[in-house]
Amino acid sequence: MRILGISGSLRRDSHNTKLLRAAEELLPPDVHLELYDELKSVPPYDEDDDTDDSPAAAVHLREAIETADAVLLATPEYNGSIPGQLKNAVDWASRPHRVSALWGKPAAVIGASTGMFGAVWAQAELRKVLKTAGARVVETEVAVGKADSRFDEDGALVDDDIREQLAETVELLLAETATSPRLVAA
C-alpha cells in the first residue's frame, strides 16, 4: 500500500516535511510513504491550460495522487490559511470534478507552525477544500505548535505526545483506506 505525503512547505528544513517523515516511521511494514517533492514546479492553475495537453508537472501531480491509496498532507499556516502553492496543487488535483485524482481519495491533514497553535486554521481550511474536492477526509488533526522546538538537529521528532497523535491519525487514515472503493493495486 502506498501513501503519498505532501508537504505544503517548499522550505528545505520544513517542519511539515519533518512531520511527514515522523509519520512514515509509524507505518506498518507493508505501507510505504512516498514524499511528493515537486510542489514548487506545479504552475498556477489556469483553466485555459487544463486541457488534454496540461502542464507536465500538473499531470504528474495528478498521477501521483491517483495511483496512491491515500494522501497525507502536512500544512504550514500562512497568514491564517493554507499556503498558496498547496491550495494551487489541490485545485489542479480537483479537476475534472467527480473524476479527479482527489475524488473519493482517503486523505488526512496534519500541520506544524512556529506559532502557538500548530496551524489549526490552515488544517481546518485544508480539510474543507479537500472535502469540497470530493476527498474522504478523516476527522483528525495533529497541531504541532512551536515547531522549532519539536525536532532535534537531525530532524527527528522529539515529542511523544505528538508521536501518539500522529500514530492515531495514521491508523484512522489506513482504516479509511481499507474501506475504500478505489483501492489501488500495490
Ligand SMILES: Cc1cc2nc3c(=O)[nH]c(=O)nc-3n(C[C@H](O)[C@H](O)[C@H](O)COP(=O)(O)O)c2cc1C
Ligand atoms: C508568509 C508567512 C505567513 C505566516 N503566517 C503564520 C500564521 O498565520 N500562523 C502561524 O502560526 N505561523 C505563521 N507563519 C510561520 C510559519 O508557521 C513557520 O514559518 C513554519 O515553520 C512554516 O512551516 P515549515 O517549517 O514547514 O516551512 C508564517 C510564515 C510565513 C513565511
